[in-house]
Amino acid sequence: MKLSSSSYSPLSSDRHRRHRCCNKRCRTLCGLSCFLFLVIFVIVVGSYMLYVFETYPAHASCDIKWTFNGSCIPVANKIEHQIKTWSSSMCNGTQKCMYELVFANQSLIEGIHRTPKFHFIDSFAFNLAEQNNTCFAEGRSSSNLWFAVLDFGTNYCNLHNLITGSALDKASGYSETTSNAICTQYSSHNCLVY
Incomplete structure (x- = not known):
């Protein structure tokens, strides 16, 4: 060739x-x-x-402690009532809606909150104990998504909104304690939005 x-x-x-x-x-x-x-x-x-x-915590969550003067019964009743009041899906541009009561008695209240836009679910609980005519409440909200790390303060607002919505922040002896170390993005929360 x-x-x-x-x-x-x-x-x-x-x-x-x-x-x-x-x-x-x-x-x-x-x-x-x-x-x-x-x-x-x-x-x-x-x-x-x-x-x-x-x-922040390793998972999107928030722990808060409150104190109120007097019995825990009215505190528990007001939180339970506020959850029921905000159970509607009509959100009007806020997250103060889509709460669901799962369990309630005078010392424990459990519920879930769905975010309006994406319907993410956060579980929350309030534990209440009375001592020396003072009600000590501890709240925890946590994202149900296993991969959630940051939440823009949503878990803080899940709890805080119920306290302010029921006017417990105006109650005698009211105090609230939390920090970034135990509450994801606490210092950057915006409860008017979340």
Whole structure:
């Protein structure tokens, strides 16, 4: 078989080798760039996650303690009533809706709250105990999504909105205690929205 002069040329062969060589060089540089990008990405994401986990609880949740003068019975009744009042799905641009009472007695109230837009579910509970004519209440709200880490203060607002909605924040001896360490994004909450 005879090759025609137009099908083979030493110049085209050199060009082909140089092109292949350039591809190897490009692949090496591209691989190195991708590796460096990946390392930087892991460092940035890792640093952010470390900040989040050092600052907030590991899961989107909130723990709050309150005190009120007097018996826990009226406190429990007002919280239960407020949950029932806000059970409607008519939200009017707020999250003060879609609450559901699961269980209630004079020392424990449990419920869920669905977010209006995406219908995410948060479970919450209030534990109440009376001592020396003072009602001590502890509340916890937690996202039911296993992967939820940040919540823009939603779990704080799930509880706080019920207290303010029932006017318990105006009750004699009222105090509230929480912090970022036990309440996800507490310092950046906006309960007019969440």
